[in-house]
Amino acid sequence: MRNIDQRAITDGKLDPRDIVMSKPFHGTRLFQVIRLLPEFGGSVLRTLNEQAEERLIQHVEVTKLVAQEPGNTSNEKPLRGKKVLVADDGNVMRKLAVAHLSNLGATIHLCENGQEAVESFRRGLSEQRQRGAYDVRPYDYILMDCEMPIMDGYEAARLIREEEKHYGVRTPIIALTAHSSASEVEKIFKAGMDFHMRKPMNAVCLMKAINQIDSR
Amino acid sequence: MPRFHGQSNHAPVDIVNQLQKQYVDYLSSLFHEGVLDDQFTQLQKLQDESNPDFTVEVATLFFVDSDKLINNMAAALERSPVDFKQVDADVHQLKGSSSSIGAMRVKNLCITFRSFCETQNYEGCLICLQQVKNECAVLKDKLQNLFRMEQQIVGAGGSVPLMD
Numbered sequence: 001m002r003n004i005d006q007r008a009i010t011d012g013k014l015d016p017r018d019i020v021m022s023k024p025f026h027g028t029r030l031f032q033v034i035r036l037l038p039e040f041g042g043s044v045l046r047t048l049n050e051q052a053e054e055r056l057i058q059h060v061e062v063t064k065l066v067a068q069e070p071g072n073t074s075n076e077k078p079l080r081g082k083k084v085l086v087a088d089d090g091n092v093m094r095k096l097a098v099a100h101l102s103n104l105g106a107t108i109h110l111c112e113n114g115q116e117a118v119e120s121f122r123r124g125l126s127e128q129r130q131r132g133a134y135d136v137r138p139y140d141y142i143l144m145d146c147e148m149p150i151m152d153g154y155e156a157a158r159l160i161r162e163e164e165k166h167y168g169v170r171t172p173i174i175a176l177t178a179h180s181s182a183s184e185v186e187k188i189f190k191a192g193m194d195f196h197m198r199k200p201m202n203a204v205c206l207m208k209a210i211n212q213i214d215s216r
Numbered sequence: 217m218p219r220f221h222g223q224s225n226h227a228p229v230d231i232v233n234q235l236q237k238q239y240v241d242y243l244s245s246l247f248h249e250g251v252l253d254d255q256f257t258q259l260q261k262l263q264d265e266s267n268p269d270f271t272v273e274v275a276t277l278f279f280v281d282s283d284k285l286i287n288n289m290a291a292a293l294e295r296s297p298v299d300f301k302q303v304d305a306d307v308h309q310l311k312g313s314s315s316s317i318g319a320m321r322v323k324n325l326c327i328t329f330r331s332f333c334e335t336q337n338y339e340g341c342l343i344c345l346q347q348v349k350n351e352c353a354v355l356k357d358k359l360q361n362l363f364r365m366e367q368q369i370v371g372a373g374g375s376v377p378l379m380d
Contacts, residue, residue: 091277092313099262099270147308178312200255200316 077105078207083138085109087117087156088145088176093199097143100203109139113148114156121160125167137169141210143201144193145176146184154191161192172213176201232374239365240377246358247379256318257379275359278317282352285310289345293338303341304333310348322351 025033084106086097094110101108111117124138142160146153157173164170175188175196188196195209246252263270285306292303311326325348332340366376 090309090313090316091281092274092316095274095277096259096262096316099267103262147305149305178308178315199312200258202258 079140079210080105082106082140083109085111085117085120085139085142087111087114087143087148087153089113089148090145093145093176096200100201100206104203104207106140114144114151114153114159117142117144117156118151118159118163121171122163125163129167137164137167137171139171141213142171142173143176143197144173145199146188147178153193154187157191157193172210174206174209174213227372232369232372235365235369235372236374236377239362239369240379242365243362243379246362250320251355251358253318253320255315259317260378272363274317275363278313278319279352279356281313282310282322286345286349286352289348293341293345298336298338298341300333300336300341304330307333319355322348322355325351 079101082105084101086094086101086108087110088094088097089112094112098108098110109120111120121138121142128136128138144153144157148156153175157175160171160173172195173193175191175193176199177184177188177196178199180196180198185196194213197205197209243252259271259274288306289303292299292306307326307329311323311330314320314322314326325344329341329344329348332344369376
């Protein structure tokens with residue numbers, strides 16, 4: 001992309017970090033802009049000059065740290081814009097999950113067992129594919145109860161990982177367990193899940209888990 | 217100090233204070249007796265203007281769940297041969313939901329119940345089933361009392377104190 005009016009920048013009328021494009025806005029130019037989007041592997045940072053980049057990275061780090069503090073009110077909705085799939089066979093647990101996650105700002109999709117979770121995931125992937133977003137995962141996080149009827153969390157996680165291989169995505173899966181014995185934890189990781197949380201869940205543990213996952 | 221909700225009818229402040237004190241005493245006794253644990257307080261914290269009846273709703277869900285599960289367990293224990301795995305699965309679910317609402321005594325009974333399922337101890341299972349039934353009935357009664365007291369406080373123009 002060319003900055004077509006250098007004078008506007010030196011006059012201070014244009015921020016040097018702004019991207020300037022000539023019209024018409026279609027074809028290659030449209031494609032170039034789309035490639036900036038994170039969903040398509042882009043990063044707005046690439047077009048910034050180094051100084052601005054540095055400032056932005058520092059800001060992101062601080063926001064992350066702020067979000068990590070439990071009960072921090074300056075980032076009250078740390079999961080705003082995030083989509084979370086919750087699979088649990090207990091209606092009380094599901095209601096709790098909805099309450100906690102919506103307080104954190106997330107959009108929630110509920111399932112009652114592993115089979116529904118896998119189906120929702122597959123549906124989400126094909127919807128993304130129809131939209132042309134091949135490497136975007138349909139959910140930002142999955143909360144998976146381990147013991148459910150019809151299909152348990154371990155099997156569901158295995159199947160989800162199989163699906164993901166075709167798309168080159170990996171969705172963080174948090175296992176929800178009643179106990180966290182060493183053998184259970186091993187089983188959780190063997191099934192391809194990333195983290196485990198003891199039930200009943202609370203917002204603090206959830207954010208800790210998410211922060212740990214995000215920082216990997 | 218109680219917050220006023222801007223209701224036009226409110227009882228004198230000392231009546232509100234009295235109701236609040238009774239409420240706190242009652243809720244404290246439930247914690248001391250081990251009927252409820254801290255998870256219940258966590259539930260109450262989730263109640264706010266956007267979710268004004270959250271605790272009652274969760275409690276209602278729990279009792280719908282527990283009634284169904286207890287019936288399932290009773291039916292399974294009456295069959296011949298007894299499917300202990302099925303009973304265990306139901307007890308596991310009840311354990312999960314009772315721990316989610318802070319129903320500590322019910323949860324602990326479920327833990328014992330599960331060990332009887334594992335050892336396929338029929339007598340033990342029957343005894344646990346009866347105990348779980350009783351304990352759920354007691355819990356329902358006490359929570360109904362609690363929620364009624366909350367309504368009285370709010371009706372008198374006060375706010376429900378939160379245990380810390």
